[in-house]
Amino acid sequence: MTLLSNAAAEQAVCHREIICLDQLSFAFGPQQVLSDLSFTIRERDFVGLIGSNGAGKTTLLRTIVGLLKPTSGKVSLFGTAAERFKDWQWIGYVPQRNHFNPLFPATVREVVLSGLYGRRKLFKRISRSDITRSEDALRTLHIEDLADKRIGALSGGQQQRVFLARALINNPKLLILDEPLTGIDTETQQNFFHLIRHMHQKHNITFLMVSHDMDMVRSYLGEEPKMRYGKLGFYVRHSHDLEDCVETDLLHTLRKEGQR
Numbered sequence: 001m002t003l004l005s006n007a008a009a010e011q012a013v014c015h016r017e018i019i020c021l022d023q024l025s026f027a028f029g030p031q032q033v034l035s036d037l038s039f040t041i042r043e044r045d046f047v048g049l050i051g052s053n054g055a056g057k058t059t060l061l062r063t064i065v066g067l068l069k070p071t072s073g074k075v076s077l078f079g080t081a082a083e084r085f086k087d088w089q090w091i092g093y094v095p096q097r098n099h100f101n102p103l104f105p106a107t108v109r110e111v112v113l114s115g116l117y118g119r120r121k122l123f124k125r126i127s128r129s130d131i132t133r134s135e136d137a138l139r140t141l142h143i144e145d146l147a148d149k150r151i152g153a154l155s156g157g158q159q160q161r162v163f164l165a166r167a168l169i170n171n172p173k174l175l176i177l178d179e180p181l182t183g184i185d186t187e188t189q190q191n192f193f194h195l196i197r198h199m200h201q202k203h204n205i206t207f208l209m210v211s212h213d214m215d216m217v218r219s220y221l222g223e224e225p226k227m228r229y230g231k232l233g234f235y236v237r238h239s240h241d242l243e244d245c246v247e248t249d250l251l252h253t254l255r256k257e258g259q260r
């Protein structure tokens, strides 16, 4: 009989792998952007990805969500090889600043609702509960009064909030955000940061976020990155100490409840 080590038991209980990169490489033609990158993001981690312009941050995120195919190496999502992964509704992805054509014919509410439909459910009918969820997401991002406006008529910062609401509508287990605060005013930045901290601590969402805001990153994720890779730095915070996880599920949950 094989006995699980403490570390293995910890992982079995609550820190399962959410994103696993195994010797990942990616090149745009002759330009090697990522080579042999291995890194694991576990349930409830908050990972801040830092790096200079052109360091490969967006390329890495796009490779993780399957928009780019690695030249070699593997990406696994929730323990499944990315090529076979189907539960995309578990992942909210907000790409780097989108600019809508001002004439794009969709309202804010429609854009937020479109986040509900995975790759297979594109033409599903909108139900009452879908509407309720979209209203919740709009309220969370304080854009309910913009719901009937055309998305193209909004300012850049307002559009960014719409994309965040769209990512939140499925109650994702993993949120991948590419510089979500770019172009957002300071007050909204602070509210947004407060919101994602709350989601991390109370709703056990795992985060991977690209940011250039070192003050925010250091204040929440610590002074030093857990790993450096070329010009990239991975800053990591766990929502609780790994040592806690040797406890049973129930004790673990109770302790977490007690911390609230």
Ligand SMILES: Nc1ncnc2c1ncn2[C@@H]1O[C@H](COP(=O)(O)OP(=O)(O)OP(=O)(O)O)[C@@H](O)[C@H]1O
Pocket: 028, 033, 051, 052, 053, 054, 055, 056, 057, 058, 059, 060
């Ligand atoms: N579609 C593309 N075709 C060719 N090269 C690309 C493409 N997208 C990005 N690159 C190149 O890949 C490298 C990494 O780009 P990437 O956008 O991942 O950087 P980044 O770290 O996200 O930068 P930034 O902080 O400016 O957003 C850069 O040298 C860039 O020029």
